[in-house]
Amino acid sequence: MKQTGGGEDAKRRAGESAAEIPDDGDVVGLGTGSTAAHAIRALGERVDAGLDVRGIPTSFQSRELAREVGIPLTDLDESLPDVAIDGADEVAADGALVKGGGAAHAREKLVDSAAERFVVVADPTKEAERLSHPVPVELLPDARAPVAEAVRSAGGEPELRAAERKDGPVVTDNGNLVLDCAFGEIDDPDALARTLSTVPGVVEHGLFVGLVDEVHVGSDDGVEITSY
Incomplete structure (x- = not known):
């Protein structure tokens, strides 16, 4: 059964939580979708404050947003991601995902699977015991x-x-x-x-199986982090 408590505040909390992970010198995979966009904006604020990172966008949308908030960009030909931050359409209890609501799942899987650490950001409405999303x-x-x-x-x-x-x-x-x-x-x-x-x-x-390292789920009360 899907959980309640979704919304922009929950998405923002999840995105901001994951955006605290990258360190100076890291290459960050930049996911696609509304929750990943919150992470990109928060990461842009950290860059503005002096954080030295480069991003690898997974779509036209994430590339444009990263440029807008001042995140320097690179690609997989130059660097592999230290961490990738991405959203999901559904997250199962075992960490399996359905992705692709933004039709960017081919490049998302390429970047996310290449990352040393793959972090998913979501709100409670995306959680399920088992996957059933198309x-x-x-x-x-x-x-x-x-x-x-x-x-x-x-x-x-x-x-x-x-x-x-x-x-x-x-x-x-x-x-x-x-x-x-x-x-x-x-x-x-x-x-x-x-x-x-x-x-x-x-x-x-859009099935992402055995790839996730952490899931950050935002809610009205904060962020719950699950490691796999």
Whole structure:
């Protein structure tokens, strides 16, 4: 059952908590989404106060925000992240995640998995005992039909993500499409992740399994930190 107590204050507390982690000289993976944005803003305040870090953005959105708040940027060709700070659409009790609500999960997984320490920021509405949120699957445009059929064979129901305020589908920063795939409650996220990864045409899926080191959940009372 999802928890209550979400909202911008809870997101802000989680983001600010994680933004206290980086030290001078660190490279920081900068996640995508509303809660990660709070972390980026808080990190920008620390940079303004003298912290020496560089950021690796995971999307156009996080790149623009980092520039706005004055965080110097680098990329994976130059450096690997010491810590990555990112949000999630759902966080299971065992630390498994569903990500991809912002259609940036391919680059998010690349940056987050490369980090020495991966920290998730969330509010209580994102917590669940088991994952059940639809899993975003980024795919090559020509692969829509065969990938959708493979998802159905794996027990899911795929739906092409439609763009808002324009006709047609969402197109990722990589030029691909996204299927949101409902599997109901996911008993074995690791097995489903392996299945989806083997489907030709799939660029990346939104199941993040065995990657998280810490989860910072903001609430009205403060921040709860869970380590894995």
